[in-house]
Amino acid sequence: MHRAQTVAVPFVALGLQQRAVKAQLLAAVDRVLEHGQYVLGPEVEEFERRFAALCGTPFAVGMSDGTHALLLALRALGIGPGDEVITAPNSFLASAASIALAGARPVFADVRDDLNLDPERVAAAVTPRTRAIMPVHLTGRPADMERIGAIAQRHGLRIVEDAAQAIGATFHGRPVGGFGAAGCFSLHPLKNLAACGDAGVVTTTDGKVADLLRAARNHGLRGRDDCGAWGYNARLDTIQAAMLNEKLPYLERWTAAKRQIAARYRQALRGVVGVPEDGPGEGAVYQTFVIRADGRDDLQRHLAARGVDSKVHYPTPLHLQEAAADLGYKRGDFPVTERLATEILSLPIYPELTEVQQEAVTDGVLTFYGRRA
Amino acid sequence: MAMRVSYSYLDKQFADPDAILADIRELVGRGDYTLGAAVAEFEARYARMVGVRHAIGVGSGTEALTLALQAVGVRPGDEVVTAPNTFIASVGAIVAAGARPVFVDVNAEHTIDAALIEDALTPRTRALLPVHLSGNPADMPAIVDVARRRGVPVVEDACQAFTAAIDGRAVGTFGEAAGFSLHPLKPLNVWGDAGMIVTDSDALADHLRLRRNHGLRDRNTVEIFGVNSRLDTLQAIVGLHLLDKTVEVTERRIEHARRLDAGLAPLTPRITVPPRRPGIRHAYLTYVVQAQDRDALVRFLIERGVEAKIHYPVPVHLQPAAKDLGYKAGDFPMCERQAREILTLPAHQHLTNDQLDYVVGQVREFYSR
Numbered sequence: 001m002h003r004a005q006t007v008a009v010p011f012v013a014l015g016l017q018q019r020a021v022k023a024q025l026l027a028a029v030d031r032v033l034e035h036g037q038y039v040l041g042p043e044v045e046e047f048e049r050r051f052a053a054l055c056g057t058p059f060a061v062g063m064s065d066g067t068h069a070l071l072l073a074l075r076a077l078g079i080g081p082g083d084e085v086i087t088a089p090n091s092f093l094a095s096a097a098s099i100a101l102a103g104a105r106p107v108f109a110d111v112r113d114d115l116n117l118d119p120e121r122v123a124a125a126v127t128p129r130t131r132a133i134m135p136v137h138l139t140g141r142p143a144d145m146e147r148i149g150a151i152a153q154r155h156g157l158r159i160v161e162d163a164a165q166a167i168g169a170t171f172h173g174r175p176v177g178g179f180g181a182a183g184c185f186s187l188h189p190l191k192n193l194a195a196c197g198d199a200g201v202v203t204t205t206d207g208k209v210a211d212l213l214r215a216a217r218n219h220g221l222r223g224r225d226d227c228g229a230w231g232y233n234a235r236l237d238t239i240q241a242a243m244l245n246e247k248l249p250y251l252e253r254w255t256a257a258k259r260q261i262a263a264r265y266r267q268a269l270r271g272v273v274g275v276p277e278d279g280p281g282e283g284a285v286y287q288t289f290v291i292r293a294d295g296r297d298d299l300q301r302h303l304a305a306r307g308v309d310s311k312v313h314y315p316t317p318l319h320l321q322e323a324a325a326d327l328g329y330k331r332g333d334f335p336v337t338e339r340l341a342t343e344i345l346s347l348p349i350y351p352e353l354t355e356v357q358q359e360a361v362t363d364g365v366l367t368f369y370g371r372r373a
Numbered sequence: 374m375a376m377r378v379s380y381s382y383l384d385k386q387f388a389d390p391d392a393i394l395a396d397i398r399e400l401v402g403r404g405d406y407t408l409g410a411a412v413a414e415f416e417a418r419y420a421r422m423v424g425v426r427h428a429i430g431v432g433s434g435t436e437a438l439t440l441a442l443q444a445v446g447v448r449p450g451d452e453v454v455t456a457p458n459t460f461i462a463s464v465g466a467i468v469a470a471g472a473r474p475v476f477v478d479v480n481a482e483h484t485i486d487a488a489l490i491e492d493a494l495t496p497r498t499r500a501l502l503p504v505h506l507s508g509n510p511a512d513m514p515a516i517v518d519v520a521r522r523r524g525v526p527v528v529e530d531a532c533q534a535f536t537a538a539i540d541g542r543a544v545g546t547f548g549e550a551a552g553f554s555l556h557p558l559k560p561l562n563v564w565g566d567a568g569m570i571v572t573d574s575d576a577l578a579d580h581l582r583l584r585r586n587h588g589l590r591d592r593n594t595v596e597i598f599g600v601n602s603r604l605d606t607l608q609a610i611v612g613l614h615l616l617d618k619t620v621e622v623t624e625r626r627i628e629h630a631r632r633l634d635a636g637l638a639p640l641t642p643r644i645t646v647p648p649r650r651p652g653i654r655h656a657y658l659t660y661v662v663q664a665q666d667r668d669a670l671v672r673f674l675i676e677r678g679v680e681a682k683i684h685y686p687v688p689v690h691l692q693p694a695a696k697d698l699g700y701k702a703g704d705f706p707m708c709e710r711q712a713r714e715i716l717t718l719p720a721h722q723h724l725t726n727d728q729l730d731y732v733v734g735q736v737r738e739f740y741s742r
Contacts, residue, residue, distance in 0.1 A: 014404025022401050026394060029564075033390050036383035038557040038565050064432055064566065067587070067601040081449070093587055097598035103449065103471065189406040197406045197605030198432070219435070219462050220694050225685060227461045227692040230468040233435035237565030239607070314593060321595035323588055 007360035009348050011309035014189060016352040017254075018196075021246055025196065028242035040218065041238035047245050048201070051185075054168065054248070055177035057203040059210035062236025063217055066164040066186025069200035070098030070134070072234055073160050073182035076212040079104050079131050086125045087134040087162070088117050089319045089329075090337045094186075095136050095162045096318045104131070106327065108319050110334040114279065115139055115290065115344075118336070119147035126151070132158040137166035137176050139313070139346075140192065140287035141276060145171045145179040152180070160184060164200075167193045168255050170283030177203035182213075187244060192258070192285055193251050195240040257351035258286045261358055265289055265347060268362035272369050274343070288313055291365070292343040300345055302368040308361050311346045376731045380680035382723040383557060396610045408586070409606035415613050416569070416604075422536075422616065423545045425571040427578035430604025431585050434532035434554025437568035438466035440602060441550040442500055444570075444580050445526040447472050451499035455530070456485040456511075457690040457700075458708045459504040463530050464689050466552075467502065474698065476690050478705040482647050483507065483661065483715070486707070487515035494523055501527045505534035505544050507684065507717075508560075508656030509647075513539055513547035520548075528552065532568075535561050536623045537656040545571045550581075555604075555612060560626065560658060560722075561619040563608040625722035626657040629729055633660060633720060636733030643740045645714070659684050660720035667714050670739050674718075677735045682717040 018025065032041060044062050052060035063069040079085060081103040087095045089108035096106040107130070109121040115138045122133060133152055135143035145161075152159050159180025163169070167185055169176045177183025185191075187199035204210050212229075215222055220231030262284075266275045274292030278284060290313065293299050303310050317337045319329035331338065347361050366372040387393075400406070412430050420428035431437050447453060449471030455463055457476040467474045477493045480486040485503050501520050503511035513529070520527045527548030531537070535553050537544045545551035555567040572578050583590060588599030637644045645663040649655070661684060664670050674681040688708050690700035702709065718732055 014406070015402050018401045018404060022398070025401055026398055029394065029397065030390075032564070033387050034384075036381070036387075036557075038383070065601040071600070093589070093595045093598070094601065097587060097595075097600070100598040101600060189404065195406075196401065197607050198601060198603055219460075219465050221461070225683075225687050227465075227689075227694040229694045230461075230465045232465065232469055233433040233462060233566060235566055237605075239564050312593075316593050316595075318595070323595040323598045 006307040007356055009308045009357045009360050011311055011348050012190060013350060013352055017350065021250065024246040025243045028246050029239055032239050032242050038238050040235055043238050043242040043245055044236050047241040050245065050248055051201050052203060055175045055183060055203045057178045057183070057205050059205070059207060060201050060203045061210055061213040061217065062241060063200035063202060064234040064236060065198040066184060066188060066200040067094040067098055068232065068234035069184035069186070069202045070094060070160065070162060071101050072213055072216045072232065073184050073202050074098060074102040074104065074132070076209050076216060077132065077158050077160065077181055082129065083131040084127060084129045085132045085134050086122055086130060088136045088138065089317045089334050090115060090314070090340060091136040091138055091162065091318065092164065092314065093318055093321065094164065095134055096324065099134065108329065108334060110336045111340070112336065113274070113292070114141060114276070115340065116141060116143040117148065119144055119151060122148060123151050126155050130155065130157055132160055134160045134162050136162040137169055139276065139290050140166045140169050140285035142166065142169050142171035142176050142282055142284065149179060165191070165287035166285060167191060168251060169285045172281035178205060181206060182209060192255060192287055193244065193247060196243055197237070197240055199236050199240045199244065201236065254351045255285050258349055261349050261353055262286045262289055264358055265362060269365055272371055273365060286349055288346040289349040290344050290346050292340065293345050296343055296345050299365065299368050303364045306360065306364045308364045309348060312344060313346050315341055317341050375678050376728060377678045378680060378719050378724065378728045378732055380682055380719050381558070382721045385723045393611055393614045397607060400607060400610060406606050408603055411606050411609040411613060412604055415609040415616070418613070418616055419569055420571060423543050423571050425546055426573045426575070427571065429570045429578060429581045429585060430609060431568045431570060432602035432604065433566040434552055434556060434568040435462040435466050436600070436602040437552030437554070437570045438463060438502065438528065438530055439469045440581055440584050441528045441552050441570050442467065442470045442472065442502070444577050444584060445500055445528060445549050447499045450497065452495060452497045453500045453502050454490060454493050454498060455502040456504050456506070457688045457705050458483060458685070458711060459506060459530065459689060460685060461689055461692060461694070463502060463504055472499065476700065476705060478707045479711070480707070482509060483711060484509060484511035485516070487512045487519065490516065490519050491523070494525065498525055501525055502530050503527065504530040505537055507661050508534045508537050508658040510534065510537050510539045510544045510653055513544070517547055533559070533658040534656050535559065536619055536654070538654040540652040549574065550577055555608065560622050560656065561612065561615055563611040565605070565608055567604050567608040567612070622722045623656050626720055627655070629720040629724060630655070630657045630660050632726065632729050633718060633733060636730065637662060637736060640737065640740060644736065657720055659717045661715050661717050663711060663714035664716045665714070667716055670736065671716060673739045674735055679732050679735055680719055683715060684717050686712060688712050
């Protein structure tokens with residue numbers, strides 16, 4: 001029974017990651033205090049330049065958060081009342097919310113077992129009012145941009161990538177964020193590249209879109225006293241940009257560590273539960289590691305009893321949320337999404353997880369299914 | 374003898390940030406960056422200071438206004454009445470809520486003329502958004518009177534007016550809700566963008582807490598499609614350190630304004646100091662007077678080391694963004710005349726009497742040439 005000894009595995013350990021870079025983060029804050037340019041200071045531009053390089057796009061525009069990144073990108077493309085945007089019903093709510101906030105109508109298309117949009121369902125959801133597709137690279141795994149891109153091209157639709165969970169992910173070697181008219185990222189504290197508060201960024205290959213975004217995030221101001229179009233206040237804080245700049249050099253290392261943990265989980269759990277595979281051309285970054293499990297709720301309780309935290313991202317599909325009542329969907333409309341909602345379970349995954357903790361996670365799952373004493 | 378009188382003081386304000394940095398060091402070790410404990414504490418103390426039941430921290434002053442307007446029921450197609458001489462964010466906030474801004478001219482004090490509001494109301498008017506411009510309270514008793522009579526909610530744009538008051542009653546307590554900004558150039562400023570909504574209504578407060586956090590009732594229940602507009606824990610920590618100092622900061626600004634008023638009064642009518650009503654606590658986020666030959670005076674002052682500014686040279690109804698609203702030059706004569714004459718002089722808390730007297734001296738010299 002010595003195995004039953006509990007190893008605590010919290011779902012996240014933000015403090016741990018910060019500890020490694022704490023001195024650098026605080027020094028960065030100090031530098032901002034010295035120059036006092038708290039709003040759109042030089043660190044914002046530096047971050048944008050470096051983030052654009054990471055994504056292989058000519059432009060990146062810092063935002064207050066990932067939701068505003070999506071909202072302002074949609075608005076910059078002229079998407080608003082009367083328009084439809086196709087997205088996934090199993091995403092975090094901000095994907096659909098940003099469409100609704102832009103005044104447009106979210107139209108859902110079902111996903112595949114890889115948790116990403118099913119291109120065939122996307123094609124079937126196109127109507128004369130469709131203006132854009134918002135593929136979500138859920139869990140940090142790239143959606144099928146080749147086929148989604150082909151559909152967009154066939155119907156003359158724009159693509160707004162919801163890359164909120166996918167910083168650094170690639171599809172056939174190309175970083176996400178550069179496949180459509182705009183790529184929208186969240187830098188929320190739980191993301192792979194995380195600010196110490198809310199933050200986001202939009203990447204684009206279109207200089208005009210970049211200009212529109214820069215104005216829109218800053219009240220629509222083109223100059224100090226010249227407002228060309230109504231805008232928002234959705235600026236990336238200088239202080240957050242300064243701290244993100246300190247973390248950027250670690251991103252590759254952190255992502256590699258997560259991929260290694262993912263590989264270990266996969267090897268231990270394949271055949272016992274559904275595990276996320278790296279499909280052809282997919283460079284996933286494992287924002288979350290989501291398994292598909294029979295008896296999910298019991299498994300989650302079993303893990304919790306052993307000190308292993310897990311979460312469900314997300315138990316209620318968007319089309320069944322109260323906020324979506326006006327959209328007219330009902331249970332049964334998206335069978336894969338609805339089935340997945342009962343099977344999915346996110347296991348702890350972060351670079352600081354020790355091998356002992358990782359083993360506690362896999363042992364927890366294996367013992368539940370009687371594969372280990 | 375030339376002197377430098379700067380408008381910004383951010384390099385001086387945080388000359389000794391060690392206490393704040395120590396708290397941030399702890400935060401970084403802990404990692405509760407989103408709606409952490411400091412946010413709730415800051416909100417509670419902020420609400421107490423204003424004298425309301427609830428304060429809700431949000432991403433910016435602009436978003437405070439948008440969210441408050443939405444919370445009192447403003448929907449696409451509605452109209453919201455405001456002043457055309459404000460910072461564009463007041464109007465951007467209305468448009469972001471999907472509504473149409475309707476402007477009403479201002480009075481000699483640069484705030485919305487309450488007597489003109491009633492004529493601007495239509496069946497589609499869903500809110501009034503009076504602006505306490507430059508920290509000067511709008512005529513809230515008269516505005517609230519019209520609003521109550523016509524059944525229209527009031528959202529105060531108090532972004533520039535924290536600690537301003539009318540007869541001892543703080544701005545932010547007159548309407549159904551009010552939005553404040555904690556932007557770095559405000560007297561209560563944090564280290565980035567942040568805002569605060571205050572209200573006495575439990576229902577509005579509950580709705581606003583939902584709306585700023587994606588409409589999430591709990592982790593997995595989405596009640597409305599809301600935005601992400603949270604006050605960062607990090608910024609709440611900064612705010613907690615500064616909150617108690619704000620009254621003193623504003624007292625200094627008021628003293629400075631009085632000194633400038635007294636020095637400039639003899640220059641009437643070349644300089645027009647706006648009426649200073651008894652019972653009004655003007656917070657002087659900006660110190661604004663009207664000046665003849667304003668543009669030449671601004672150039673002269675800048676040459677003499679005085680960082681004079683204009684808030685704001687182009688009225689909102691004449692901005693390119695407003696072209697679809699159908700206004701034209703001449704629609705708001707008072708606002709437009711003021712836009713040609715207004716001048717902002719430095720009056721912040723870090724200035725010395727010598728610097729203030731130097732400013733007055735330079736203005737005098739300009740007109741005596």
